[in-house]
Amino acid sequence: MKFSTSHFLSLAVAALIASVATSCTDPDAKSPTAAASSDKMRMEALRRAALANGAARAADLIIPTQPARVEVGRLIFESPKMSLNGAISCRDCHLDEFGSSDGLPNAVGVGGEGKGPERLDSDGRILPRNVLPFWGRGGRGFDTFFWDGRVRKGPDGIVSQFGVEAPSTDPLIVAAHLPSVELREMVEDTPRIRDAFVAEEVSDANNIQQTLAQRFASDEQIGPRLAQVYGKAKSAVAFSEVADALSQFIRHEFRMRPTTFERFVFEEGPITDAQLAGGILFYGRGRCASCHTGPYFTDFAFHSVAFPQAGFGKNGFGIDEGRYNATLDPRDRFLFRTPPLHNVMRTAPYSHSGSVSTLDQAIIAHFDPLRLVDTRSMTVRERSDLYVRLGTASRETLPSALTDREVGQLVAFLSMLEFEGAPQ
Numbered sequence: 001m002k003f004s005t006s007h008f009l010s011l012a013v014a015a016l017i018a019s020v021a022t023s024c025t026d027p028d029a030k031s032p033t034a035a036a037s038s039d040k041m042r043m044e045a046l047r048r049a050a051l052a053n054g055a056a057r058a059a060d061l062i063i064p065t066q067p068a069r070v071e072v073g074r075l076i077f078e079s080p081k082m083s084l085n086g087a088i089s090c091r092d093c094h095l096d097e098f099g100s101s102d103g104l105p106n107a108v109g110v111g112g113e114g115k116g117p118e119r120l121d122s123d124g125r126i127l128p129r130n131v132l133p134f135w136g137r138g139g140r141g142f143d144t145f146f147w148d149g150r151v152r153k154g155p156d157g158i159v160s161q162f163g164v165e166a167p168s169t170d171p172l173i174v175a176a177h178l179p180s181v182e183l184r185e186m187v188e189d190t191p192r193i194r195d196a197f198v199a200e201e202v203s204d205a206n207n208i209q210q211t212l213a214q215r216f217a218s219d220e221q222i223g224p225r226l227a228q229v230y231g232k233a234k235s236a237v238a239f240s241e242v243a244d245a246l247s248q249f250i251r252h253e254f255r256m257r258p259t260t261f262e263r264f265v266f267e268e269g270p271i272t273d274a275q276l277a278g279g280i281l282f283y284g285r286g287r288c289a290s291c292h293t294g295p296y297f298t299d300f301a302f303h304s305v306a307f308p309q310a311g312f313g314k315n316g317f318g319i320d321e322g323r324y325n326a327t328l329d330p331r332d333r334f335l336f337r338t339p340p341l342h343n344v345m346r347t348a349p350y351s352h353s354g355s356v357s358t359l360d361q362a363i364i365a366h367f368d369p370l371r372l373v374d375t376r377s378m379t380v381r382e383r384s385d386l387y388v389r390l391g392t393a394s395r396e397t398l399p400s401a402l403t404d405r406e407v408g409q410l411v412a413f414l415s416m417l418e419f420e421g422a423p424q
């Protein structure tokens, strides 16, 4: 399924919204009936804009899973045996209480202890990126993974560091292969391990994963179930089964669910004044939907927003070159995958480096990034990085200045994207 909306269509909808928005600020429209009918028009305009931008019902995006595989996947997801040193599980960074991320700007990987912010007091290795949540990952058409899109399904198949040997045609399964072999994430960054990686690259990752698969196969609780649900002898269980089970778990547990916005668009459900105003801004003058579009509120493309950078950065010394790390194409410097927006209320802090802590600030970063930083306290390097990123962001179709009230309305609108009945 393909969701991209033609730019022309969004422009037409934006024009429609603009005309409706002006007509309802008409000072003559004072009588209660006139106000009610203009609200009705605005609601209809918002519904149409949402549909033109690919809004879909959760039920139409869900890819079915097999309950027995989901349950094995859950056990693996929660098991510290997933890491080479046996001390860190997927769950340590993807926590229900932080909306399947960890509440920290940068993740604390191997060596860390405790949950969420407690991990900061431990000895864990800092991972230079903000943990991504899982909502809708594995849904129909969700084809691009990680902040830099280093796993991506294109017209010719999966593009990833596995090259032509991608372990699956399902991008979520390919993505589930990566964390267990990422340095600092689940593998200790010691000179010995680093040398082994550098020397042998993928084949060494294969060795680690074979070791992990055998560990799960001989685990009393997990082994027999894993073998049974995949119809294999325990000794024949490979990492592809482990990754498949993990992806079944993620695909099921974090599947799309109805939201207040879905109810509003498809069932004429309720909406508050602030949410309505925010929705009109989102698809209209705020230009949000030129990137946050489609059923997951992302175009699955790469853009530049000059968020402040925090932490060490993927490229070191406080710099993260984003998509460039995956493509080595200089035009991709400082671009990041447009983040999906479901449950965004629950996944603070925001941006690839977790540098801003509230949704208001995250929105402000799009049109007034300098308001969020104190350039006087920056090092020369930080300042020059910021100016380069302001340059790349200036080539994007970003919103022009919004008032604090409008930012508040956008936040109210985003709150409509929270799933009903998601794990917490």
Ligand code: HEC
Pocket (backbone or CB within 6 Å): 077, 082, 088, 089, 090, 091, 092, 093, 094, 107, 108, 109, 110, 127, 129, 130, 131, 132, 133, 134, 137, 144, 145, 146, 147, 148, 175, 176, 179, 180, 184, 185, 186, 246
């Ligand atoms: C040390 C913390 C940590 C652990 C442990 C961890 N992750 Fe993550 N996860 C992250 C971070 C940070 C990102 C974002 C990284 C990036 O995009 O560069 C992420 C991103 C992901 C994504 C991509 C989501 C998206 O929106 O594209 C998937 C899938 C994922 N993790 C699965 C797993 C699985 C499966 C495990 C266990 C095998 C795991 N993670 C263990 C920190 C962690």
Ligand code: HEC
Pocket (backbone or CB within 6 Å): 282, 286, 287, 288, 289, 290, 291, 292, 302, 303, 304, 305, 307, 336, 337, 338, 339, 340, 344, 347, 349, 350, 351, 352, 353, 359, 362, 363, 366, 396, 397, 398, 399, 410
């Ligand atoms: C030009 C494309 C583009 C436009 C237009 C745009 N965004 Fe974004 N947005 C992004 C990208 C890219 C990021 C992540 C950047 C990063 O992490 O460095 C982002 C980040 C965010 C985040 C933080 C999400 C998270 O999980 O960290 C929120 C919230 C957000 N945008 C909302 C909005 C709203 C509301 C608007 C309209 C006022 C808007 N965006 C307009 C591309 C865009």
